Amino acid sequence: MIRNSARLVAAIALALVFSPVYPAFAQDQTPTSPAPVPAPRATSAPAFPAPDPADFTADTPSKDVVNAFMQANLGFDANAMWQVQAIQKTPITGISKVIVFVGDKTAKQQPYRFAFFTSPDQKHIIVGDRVVPFGTRPFAEYRALLQQRADGPFRGSPSKDLELVEFADFQCPHCKEAQANMEKLVADFPKARIVFQNDPLASIHPQSVTAAAYGVCVAKLAGSTAFFQFAAAVFEGQDGLATADGATLTLNSAATKAGLDPAKISACATSPETxxxxxxxxxxxxxxxxxxxxxxxxxxxQVPANAPYETLKQIIEFQAKMDNVTP
Incomplete structure (x- = not known):
């Protein structure tokens, strides 16, 4: 299911931008964006053509801002290379078109042309059907939002200096696969706050909302430790969520394994508060x-939670350094 695995690392770094690869790691309920146009496969580090000054007709964003944005996204990979090729005015006031050539110093990845439009506020870019944060610190706004509102059960540090928030659906098979990564992250980043947030895709996983409600109640009545025991049991028995009756048996069993009375959890799960x-x-x-x-x-x-573990680890260490945090 991986589409063009040669772009894998770059796609993980810009997971929302390069969405053609992202669904290989995820359960998606929206159409994918158009893929970046690939250049011919290189046999050595690509030599990008010299930019034409005539292609820099817009005042914003500056080349420095574009380079900082690319560094924020791809800087975790020492072999990534890019060149700002154009920053052009468009017929719409305040919207500029930016073209960046991206490649790999080892020639293991196929170089490609990455084009996007910047919004008038210079805080977002538009790529296909996606709107993505932009700027020299593109993730700061989302980081602040999560520090305020990510309230799920967590493991690790109470500090939010390094906060890893997993959005998952108990009925999603890719989410089940991601749990091996999450356990490794708990061991490798003891100073991180690792949070679980329910994100059930009810349109394709009918039992995922009920499973999420059970999880909320387990955490409410018994705390984070019990929740992660419950979650592990649910993911282990995920096949049982295929039907309503199977889900009841699976969720009650998971609540019991977490040391709780399944009747109490079931009653709590139907409450308006839950x-x-x-x-x-x-x-x-x-x-x-x-x-x-x-x-x-x-x-x-944002990155796929079940991406290759060493890449995840590399990105976390890089992001922590960007945010002046000791991982």
Missing amino acids: KAAVESSVQLSKDLDISSVPTLVINGR
């Missing part, structure tokens, strides 16, 4: 423009 809590978590996902699960948000930066 429904509101699930809806609030889903709304947070929407406010972050998350359309696929599992998504891991690293101090505001």
Whole structure:
């Protein structure tokens, strides 16, 4: 299901931008954006053509801002290379078209042309059907939003200096796969705050909302430790969520394994307060423009939670350094 695996690392770094690769790691309920136009496969580090000064007709954004944006997204990979090729005016006042050539110093990835439009406020870019944060610190706004509103059960540090927020759906098979990564992150980043946020995709996973409600109640009645015991049991028995009756058995069993009375959890799961809590978590996902699960948000930066682990680790360490945080 991976589409053009040669662009894998870059796609993880700009997961929302390069969405043609993202669904290979995620459960998506929206159409994908058009793919960047690939250049012929290189056999050595690409030599980009010299930019034409005539292609720099817009006052904003500056080349420095574009380079800072690319560094924020691709700087975790020492082999990534890029060149700002054009910053052009468009017929719409305040909207500029930017073209960047992206490649790989080792020639293991196919170089490509990355084009986007900047919004008049210079805080966002438009790529295909996506609106993505832009600027020299593109993830700061989402980071602040999560620090205020990510209220799910967590492991690790109470500090939010390095906050890793997993948005997941209990019925999503990709989310189940991501749990191996999440366990490794808990071990490798003890100073991080690692949060679970419910993001059930009810349109394709009918039992995921009920599972999320059970999880809210487990955390409410017994705390984070019990929740993660419950979550592990649900993911392990995920096949049981295929039907309503199977979901009841699976969720009650998971609650029991977490040391709780399943009758109490079931009653709690139907309450208006629990429904509101699930809806609030889903709304947070929407406010972050998350359309696929599992998504891991690293101090505001979104990546697939079940991407290759070493790449995830590399991105977390890089983002922590960008934010002056000790990982």
